[in-house]
Amino acid sequence: MSFQTFVLATGGVSFLFGLLFGALSGQTTLRILLFAVATAGLFLSVRTIRRTIGRQSASALQNPLTIKAQGLFDDLFDPMLNGLIRLLREKNEVSGRLAEVSSRFEGVLEHMVEGVAVTSPNAQILLVNAAFERILEVSSTEAVGNRLGLVIRDVAIHQLVEEVFRTRAKVVREIEFSGGGKKKTLSVVATVSETRDGSGKSYGIFLFYDMTTIRGLERIRKDFVANVSHEIRTPLTSIRGYAEALTDGALYDPELARKFLGIISDQADRLSRMVNDLLELSRLESGTVELRLGEIELGVQTDRMQEVFSSRLRDRNMQLRADFPRPFRYISDESLIELVLTNLLDNAIKYSPPGREIRIFAEQNDGIVTIGVSDNGPGIPREELPRVFERFYRVDRSRSSNISGTGLGLSIVRHVATILKGRVEIKSDPGEGTTVSLHLPQKMLRATSFPGNS
Numbered sequence: 001m002s003f004q005t006f007v008l009a010t011g012g013v014s015f016l017f018g019l020l021f022g023a024l025s026g027q028t029t030l031r032i033l034l035f036a037v038a039t040a041g042l043f044l045s046v047r048t049i050r051r052t053i054g055r056q057s058a059s060a061l062q063n064p065l066t067i068k069a070q071g072l073f074d075d076l077f078d079p080m081l082n083g084l085i086r087l088l089r090e091k092n093e094v095s096g097r098l099a100e101v102s103s104r105f106e107g108v109l110e111h112m113v114e115g116v117a118v119t120s121p122n123a124q125i126l127l128v129n130a131a132f133e134r135i136l137e138v139s140s141t142e143a144v145g146n147r148l149g150l151v152i153r154d155v156a157i158h159q160l161v162e163e164v165f166r167t168r169a170k171v172v173r174e175i176e177f178s179g180g181g182k183k184k185t186l187s188v189v190a191t192v193s194e195t196r197d198g199s200g201k202s203y204g205i206f207l208f209y210d211m212t213t214i215r216g217l218e219r220i221r222k223d224f225v226a227n228v229s230h231e232i233r234t235p236l237t238s239i240r241g242y243a244e245a246l247t248d249g250a251l252y253d254p255e256l257a258r259k260f261l262g263i264i265s266d267q268a269d270r271l272s273r274m275v276n277d278l279l280e281l282s283r284l285e286s287g288t289v290e291l292r293l294g295e296i297e298l299g300v301q302t303d304r305m306q307e308v309f310s311s312r313l314r315d316r317n318m319q320l321r322a323d324f325p326r327p328f329r330y331i332s333d334e335s336l337i338e339l340v341l342t343n344l345l346d347n348a349i350k351y352s353p354p355g356r357e358i359r360i361f362a363e364q365n366d367g368i369v370t371i372g373v374s375d376n377g378p379g380i381p382r383e384e385l386p387r388v389f390e391r392f393y394r395v396d397r398s399r400s401s402n403i404s405g406t407g408l409g410l411s412i413v414r415h416v417a418t419i420l421k422g423r424v425e426i427k428s429d430p431g432e433g434t435t436v437s438l439h440l441p442q443k444m445l446r447a448t449s450f451p452g453n454s
């Protein structure tokens with residue numbers, strides 16, 4: 001037994017003894033004496049405790065989890081205190097590990113592409129993640145605490161929730177969801193999960209994946225295949241029909257034979273143009289086009305175009321006018337710009353009546369070069385304008401049926417604009433004419449292709 005323990009025990013006993021016997025004593029002098037003994041005992045005890053605590057707290061402050069009970073507490077409290085410390089340390093470790101697991105879980109949940117909702121067995125939402133809020137367009141405050149079927153007011157989701165809790169089997173379904181204004185295609189996977197602790201608690205887990213973009217792309221691809229097949233079948237049917245007519249006897253009528261062979265040749269041309277345009281479009285779409293940026297002089301390019309189209313311009317008695325200051329230099333990819341000019345001039349020449357003038361114009365403003373082709377042909381109805389850049393789209397097929405084309409030209413132009421980080425614009429008034437212009441940012445291109453030339 002240490003000295004402090006002895007002093008504390010003596011002080012304590014004196015205090016209790018003095019207090020008890022002082023209270024019982026009938027004699028005033030004895031009572032005063034006994035109370036004095038009790039006070040002295042109390043004073044001794046308090047002083048000893050204060051000193052010991054002072055020493056302990058100094059060492060506890062330095063390392064609270066490794067307090068070593070000394071002195072007074074050696075005998076009485078050492079085993080208890082050490083047990084307590086061990087417990088505290090374990091609790092600290094466990095709660096640290098729990099915090100780590102919980103923050104990792106939250107991180108994963110928040111960065112998931114799939115929307116997640118966890119519900120109680122009666123479909124009351126316990127937790128949702130950020131993707132859930134985004135995909136289903138509801139905030140977590142609106143969702144948590146409410147029934148899933150009420151938060152997402154959709155018959156298909158209602159049925160899915162009912163089915164998963166009834167069958168307790170995994171349900172996978174694709175649904176058309178029209179909440180929040182926009183129509184979306186959602187793939188939903190729902191399961192009921194039992195907790196592993198044997199408490200029999202279960203949760204509903206719902207995963208929502210937004211398939212709208214993927215399904216949209218699939219639709220475009222399907223439409224594209226259907227369109228290509230249709231567009232190729234038309235000239236092929238025609239070629240086959242006239243070839244059969246020739247073998248069936250038309251070959252022996254020279255005039256008819258020449259006419260039919262002419263048609264076959266035109267249709268074969270149309271097919272080959274279409275295949276070329278399709279190949280061009282798929283090359284531009286592949287994302288593998290390597291830009292060959294350089295300084296181009298538009299005047300030189302226009303002269304070249306004049307040569308390429310000279311016979312067609314002459315046949316239709318048309319003029320091609322260059323409406324820009326010479327020299328007009330800009331940075332771009334020469335072959336891509338020629339692809340654009342070829343398509344725009346082809347349209348302007350073939351859709352405008354003979355005798356009209358076609359203009360290639362250009363200007364430079366605020367680091368943007370605008371190059372375009374303008375005609376005063378029949379124009380395009382306003383409601384058709386947004387669609388002319390779609391693949392295979394041809395305005396009023398009956399009007400353009402005797403004008404050869406694939407409906408791919410303006411799609412190619414728009415792709416080139418995208419590749420050159422620019423944009424294409426079309427303006428048209430029926431009866432007045434059409435202007436298509438390409439806007440090309442220059443600053444970035446100058447910086448990347450010609451350092452110090454900006």
Ligand SMILES: Nc1ncnc2c1ncn2[C@@H]1O[C@H](COP(=O)(O)OP(=O)(O)O)[C@@H](O)[C@H]1O
Binds near residue numbers: 405408
């Ligand atoms: N300059 C123009 N004048 C009138 N219509 C035009 C002009 N350019 C394009 N169009 C319309 O837009 C449609 C799409 O053009 P495009 O994609 O080049 O296809 P294509 O020339 O093969 O028909 C054309 O079929 C035509 O109806």
Ligand SMILES: [Mg+2]
Binds near residue numbers: 343346405406409
């Ligand atoms: Mg065209």
